[in-house]
Amino acid sequence: MTIRLGYQMPNFSYGQPVRDLFPTVLAQTREAEAAGFDTVFVMDHFYQLPGIGTPDDPMLESYTTLGGLAAATERIQLSALVTGNTYRNPALLAKTVTTLDVVSGGRAVLGIGAGWFELEHQSYGFEFGTFTDRFHRLDEALQIIHPMLRGKHSTFTGEWYHTDDAMNEPRIRDDLPILLGGGGEKKTFALAARYADHLNIICNASELPRKMDALHQRCAEIGRNPKTLDVSFLAFLIIDENGDRAREQQQDMFSANGVDLSALSAEQRRQTPADRQFAGAPDEIVEQLQTRVFAHGVNGLIVNMVTNGHEPGAVALAGRTLTPLVS
Template sequence: MRLSIGVTDFSWPEDLTGELAAVAVAAEDAGLDTLWVADHLLQADPNSTPDSAMLEAYTTLGFLAARTHRIGLGTMVSAVTFRPPALLIKAVTTLDVLSGGRARFGVGTGHHDGEARAMGLPFPPVAERFERLEETLRLALRMWAGDESPFEGTHHRLDRPVGNPRPVRRPRVLIGGAGERKTLRLVARYADACNVFDVPDGGRTVRHKLAVLARHCEEAGRPYGEIEKTISTRLAPGESAASFAGRCVEFPEWGIGHAVVITAGPWSPAAVGTLGEAGVLLAR
């Protein structure tokens, strides 16, 4: 079972820059797989408030790339409506180049219409957002492969999508969401990883979602085993490593091999250390 950290709350009261860097270094030292940051312009964590501190995601990841050496870096997840697709792909590629091949491309349709209204961001109907997501995925894979031929989609037209420099290694694509008709179909066709939620029902929902994904993979002619299955879960305030590890031991039985962990409020190095201890227990 691999463990990653999701940073969603940046409201450290005194030294945001120093605390964020310390958390990233602690995550790397603890052997965690990836550090994910939320991609919002307004704070969207339900345990926080919209006026709390929120950093732009790719600038933040660039800052963290300079302070770490091994840990993966990505967004959980970028809405395709926030940036034109070529700009989004270029940001991920730049992160990969400057971090030595550590970028992860977490992407989705977006869901926060209140944030869009507040910040003047486009928020088209859901059907169009899915169309834009698929076009962005197609374009990313083409640009990373060095294909500069014109791109003609329903919503995006690029005369010459140049992807230079190319990534150190093609960023792994994670599609956020578990919608059965559209999202998981896109996972089967384009993604390296999916992300489901830790619903407290003994794994029934997760097993069902993964069974749907398996059917989409069969229809797409793609091996189901190629796709990494991740789950978003929480470390409760004050929870011990043993308690958290005890909850995670069920995940492989559900078909999950990677947990992305968030917590209430901003992370501390001590809480990150708890995750590292849990990882050691899970590896035994």
């Protein structure tokens, strides 16, 4: 099953007691499953990200959370968007995601990226290294993980990792999908062309034409048909039957970070996260996505709903609105 419409939960600050946190996550997942989303994602972070909250805001460990969701859902695929490669030994990660696949009956996706949040590395004692280091590590990790997900033993010696006849049993299948996430036109896209089944592009919407051109170049460099690599875009969705209310929520989110969105010019907005946000009523959202995203050759969409996704009915509204765009 491919990823055409995904729902990401990057925010666990629901104003509830901790004991109610996971039930709210589960409720969103079940609502997404019923509303036509094919995949649900959680972030692989230990602290909340800048722009969404503060480091001490609630953040659940991803694979424990996904295991809990697997036992309480039936059809929806499960993944991190994306697993930080620096946080886990790659052979162990292959075992972890394969176990999730077994537990869920074949619904796991390995979403993976190089890692970037330096504060988490410092706090938890993980080596951060340079930008180049992290991509060398990701390349080596994929050389270990890819065969282990395909039923092969892994023997590898690199600068960062090594394995010696590493086995990965049991498995339900030998084609567990690999998703790379990011916007790096040289390193991330090159690794996606070599190893991935799916690329989730994370960038401002105005950058998409250049990103798609770069991806086609990376595929051409290794002789891969770009049509064999599914591509989605990560969008921040603020949807409400009342479009003005949705735009007010967007303005409030920026105001909380000290930015008056209404004072920015169109060019200034393109330089901010507002350029990857889609706010309004359902018909407005459809028009925005068609012109700003799907017109550039993207064939999938992953959305998060930071402002109101935890409110009952919000994910269902998004599903009704978005499913026709990806069917």
